[in-house]
Amino acid sequence: MNSGDSWAGTVNLNGGTLSYNGLTSNGILDANTGELSLKGASKLTLDGNSSIAEAVNTNIASTSTINLTGGTLDLNTGDTWAGTINNTAGTLSLNS
Numbered sequence: 001m002n003s004g005d006s007w008a009g010t011v012n013l014n015g016g017t018l019s020y021n022g023l024t025s026n027g028i029l030d031a032n033t034g035e036l037s038l039k040g041a042s043k044l045t046l047d048g049n050s051s052i053a054e055a056v057n058t059n060i061a062s063t064s065t066i067n068l069t070g071g072t073l074d075l076n077t078g079d080t081w082a083g084t085i086n087n088t089a090g091t092l093s094l095n096s
Contacts, residue, residue: 031056038064046071
């Protein structure tokens with residue numbers, strides 16, 4: 001997905017790869033397994049219906065942002081976190 005794409009529904013990630021490049025608005029993300037890459041100046045919002053599970057290999061580029069406004073984000077030692085995470089009302093879990 002890139003800046004020219006529109007995402008208003010629900011994306012379920014259960015294996016495979018979701019590459020998010022420059023997109024600045026999104027619908028619901030339910031990521032349970034697989035790989036999630038935020039590239040470029042991406043802005044991903046996780047609201048109360050969105051989540052990224054610990055089993056997801058997550059890569060957040062230095063120019064990307066996750067806005068946690070009620071959803072759940074689980075990161076662990078296999079993930080790359082170089083960008084920004086703004087947590088205003090969500091659950092952020094850092095696991096080893």
